[in-house]
Amino acid sequence: MAITIKDVAKKANVSIATVSRIINNKPGYSKETEIKVLEVIKELGYSPNSIARGLISKRTHTIGVLVPKLSSMLTNEIIRGIENITHQYGSSVIVCHTESNGQKTMQYLQLLHEKQVDGIIFASTSLTEEYYQFIENKGIPIVLLSTKSDQFPVPYVKVDDEVAAYTATEYLIKKGHRTIGMLSGNRDDRIAGKPRVDGFIKALKNYQLSVNEDHIVSFHGFSFHDGVNCFQQLIHQIPDVTAVFAASDEMALGMISAAYEMGIKVPEQISVIGYDNLSIAEMSIPPLTSVAQPLCEMGEAAAEMVFEVIENNQKVNSQICAHHIVERKSVRSL
Amino acid sequence: MAITIKDVAKKANVSIATVSRIINNKPGYSKETEIKVLEVIKELGYSPNSIARGLISKRTHTIGVLVPKLSSMLTNEIIRGIENITHQYGSSVIVCHTESNGQKTMQYLQLLHEKQVDGIIFASTSLTEEYYQFIENKGIPIVLLSTKSDQFPVPYVKVDDEVAAYTATEYLIKKGHRTIGMLSGNRDDRIAGKPRVDGFIKALKNYQLSVNEDHIVSFHGFSFHDGVNCFQQLIHQIPDVTAVFAASDEMALGMISAAYEMGIKVPEQISVIGYDNLSIAEMSIPPLTSVAQPLCEMGEAAAEMVFEVIENNQKVNSQICAHHIVERKSVRSL
């Protein structure tokens, strides 16, 4: 059925070893047999079976990416970056949407191991002891993306969320705002929750502005609907708020919609800065000012890192990526 | 290093054949050796190497998905559907972003073949002769998603874009609109371009409304920016337009933004219906009425179909999926 190296060898009147040497250009054959064999290969349309190759080389040229339930735009950017580099290295990626489900995550880890992936990129999820032990035990190279571990020595690439939140809040302060609220999403989230709240509080305290629990409203998630709900609560708790920092662009959009419904003008009456700089940020009315993570570049960096440890088998340093604020029109100066 | 079936066999004092039989539960062993072996497996943390398995079974339990450069939200939904089913079948998916680049597409096809994927889902791209010949030649099961081929007998799942466009236009007409424009994106696009224009024209003609080239403005793509550009041109060509059909939600959002800039109220002064029903449709101001494709379900259907042909090795029927209009607030009745 499928054409194997044997077929090529037979038709070219050489041994399979010679064919192998030629397609891998290792020394050991004459120019004329080379062209002969290459001719046969073209003629038969032969291409090597990477499964068989993988069995002996112990490299599958495949890496696994685990992503939780995130905004599709976020994951897409990250994966695009990863795929860019992966493709450059002649490898491909198996994407696993864990849906933030621990059981599913373990299933996928098991599957990736059985498929003998060369490495794993673990995105935006806390690395539990169970995950770590498994991966460590199997000896699979791994790098964390948009998350990090305090307990385990695993390299990561992420932005400093606390600092980014601080910057965003400071931006509002420097625009003259004094009563600032935050839509924090899920505060228990160890990545997008707590650090951003901490940065927010730190900024306000540093500028001697008042901040208490009324200024921060949280909910289950970071979605559009969470944004409208949280904003309704916020405006009720501190009616004189003039600016808000939303922990995600989707929440920011939710807030803008809610404000619109309530007849509150953005940015005339209330300003808002988002987080993520998704493509929708520029599509909103008004266009949304947002703190941007270099998602695609981060994906690329993470991929570079796994390949670094795969190919050179050496430890690699973590990376803190720079964030920046993309100014659009949702914040006005007082 | 890694634990193989041999290690298990040795430690359990049985042959590798017996271990193999047990993990695949084929008959030929006693209850007691079974528990013994299972014990050893647990103790060593053994799990079978699917590469070795694949070599002999000719199944890799992997399918490849080729997607072009699309709105991230579109691809995400599609892939989510595909992954749902794939995971159910104990398989995984290799996602290949072709960036709508023919050369890259061929590279990926080659790669997928070398990796011996069990099947391929080919999304939203015209199946060229080159692609088809390759896949046909290698004998890889394939199904088309959101596209179809007139020349080649390849099963597909898609919505009927022309009918959907007709429905959308008819919707506007039934709301009382008489001067209707279209933002068509790239008219040469065989999937999202021509059929939607055709449906648009057909609806207008059917209702004896005027339609000529001025009513349709096209551009390179289907993006937000294309939407603003096209709308500016449209309003210039037919200033008395009261409703527009946009070939994508992103274009519709672009149009809304452009209208906002020009001081034209949506839907008070001009109505708009989009296409795709992305998550952003409900986030816009006003929330966007849009024609919805059941993207996730389509992904699932396509996946079911490949597995059907993979496992039962039989021909499978194409599927036309139902679209529907999601009414929100961007269209008003006249």
Added chain:
DNA sequence: ATCTTTAACGTAAACGTTTACGTTAAATAG
């Protein structure tokens, strides 16, 4: 008591490669 069946294994080939090692003949050295 002998023959046949069958349960419970083990042996070895096969899957499609890569690669260490062996072999041959020609080329080079002396």
Added chain:
DNA sequence: CTATTTAACGTAAACGTTTACGTTAAAGAT
């Protein structure tokens, strides 16, 4: 002209499985 090197191969083992086939001993049939 003989000895040594080397280019150009071929042979066969190995990677980790599955599976067809062979073997053994116990159970059942006669």
